[in-house]
Amino acid sequence: MSEIRQDVTTKEWVIISTERLKRPSDFTNPMAKAERPVYSPTCPFCPGNESMTKPAVLSYSDPKTGSWLVRVVDNLYPAVTPGGGASRKVDHGFFLSASATGNHEVIIENPAHNKPLALMTDDEVATVLRAYWERYDAMADKPDIKSIIIFKNHGLAAGTSLEHPHSQLVATTIVPRHMRIQYEVAISYYDDNGRSLYAALTNRELNSGSRIVLDTKRFVVFHPFASHRPFETWIMPTDCQASFGAASKEDFPHLAHVLRLILLKLYQGLDNPDFNLVIDSAPVGEEHTEIYQWHIRIIPRITQQAGFEIGSGIYINTALPEETAKFMRDFKVKT
């Protein structure tokens, strides 16, 4: 019999469908990945092709060679564009709309066309995290920005359009309703219990142990109790920091090691699955509240969302997080 579990952070339900259970090994990517070149002449993100993008808003360079290591540019096809706050809403008498204002940037993670985060060095990943943080900080300083979403789409099934390793940052002048709902749930828990829902969640996961992938004391990696999709992985800081903007830069080398190790386990264990990575963070201005805790979510895109999910909002997860966490915990990376 299947089990239905409640996501403590959103109160959403997830069906863990053991009738449809697949073993972790069934999730490996059956498509052989094409060999990719280190440089592609048509790729706008490759070194030498910088004129194919907008000018860099941030660039880190190798002090010896002078060539860039990470480069951040405005997205050529932005979902949101600068131009003022959300106050300029247009009321159609019934419908509500506004200009989709904000900033949409691309973080080009590495000069190499064919080097995903999983195959970078810890230092290279730390440089990417530093760029995330620096752009987050720059966006949070803008007067109208309310919410900053950093994310990555790896592979076609994850919605990527360019294969050169890159992440994106979208800063919006509204707070997403999704975030408001998470916040309401977190506030309600805080009011009832006098402590953070996310700290309580991390403690519960540590006490149970069955869904823990990695615990470095500073970061706890687990597959959540009500995991929405197979191998959904959360990386949770143990220090209380509501917003990614409040993260300690001193932690980035350590976080980079943790992130790279998890991505490498997925890369080797599931044969380079398509995945999304998102950084969940408190809205701008709520950096130091105890209500929320920024964290990283990695969501492999192994299964399709279908009509039931669209109709009900209830995910059907075909894998038990206890089993996928064990697989990830036990998997030894090959170096």
Next chain:
Amino acid sequence: MSEIRQDVTTKEWVIISTERLKRPSDFTNPMAKAERPVYSPTCPFCPGNESMTKPAVLSYSDPKTGSWLVRVVDNLYPAVTPGGGASRKVDHGFFLSASATGNHEVIIENPAHNKPLALMTDDEVATVLRAYWERYDAMADKPDIKSIIIFKNHGLAAGTSLEHPHSQLVATTIVPRHMRIQYEVAISYYDDNGRSLYAALTNRELNSGSRIVLDTKRFVVFHPFASHRPFETWIMPTDCQASFGAASKEDFPHLAHVLRLILLKLYQGLDNPDFNLVIDSAPVGEEHTEIYQWHIRIIPRITQQAGFEIGSGIYINTALPEETAKFMRDFKVKT
């Protein structure tokens, strides 16, 4: 500049990204569809292979030949299974879970392996709707069932696993949170305005006209103002009926004609796109409230949900509903 629009039924935001706009003709399916046989010896839903499924819980037969026209069976790999109500929740001290109880049925829409709804006759589609309704009614009579979701996955990108035309019904012993949120929004509108949000929405769409695909007085078909994905299509009854269980069976021949025509326009206009179809309906016991209005949603799966949607809950729609509605309205089906 892109526009951000609010979905009046959920208060969710959708970015209509004109920077990324695709023209309707760009959405046609580039993959040539393989020719499919009328009968497949390995298909559990083809006539003659009935022993490969569970026994029929409902079957309509041709009075002349005695062979079945529509056949409903329990799903062999159910997401939920019978066994009592949601009261048997297990509290893990912090996490909430329960047995995933309910019913999961498959509606085999036609004996022909290769005849999608779009290519059936109006009578055949009406028979499918009658089966939906009859199974909905049977589920609503069960004491523990709280919510009934009827849906269809057409094509791989929509999450289908079997190509023989079929729909599914999942009856659950909980009300999805998604439904609760829609309900809260609808109640709030009703309290403020003394009339149904959905009736107001349909009137607004009729008055505007720009997003209307078809208006038969009895059913209004439109692309919603804050459409989540390209070519998202709603079929809205004009009579106030909160639940699909309260739908008039007398309307089914007419609804079948409307549904088939819309699906045929998609089939011919976008070259048989993958899509999901869901029937949104009030929870069981709320059949006759004026708060809600059952309706059909058709969601072509042309674009991928990516990291931004997962991180923010905000959809980026690359098409303007005014343009896609015009395309659908003007498209003349070939018979």
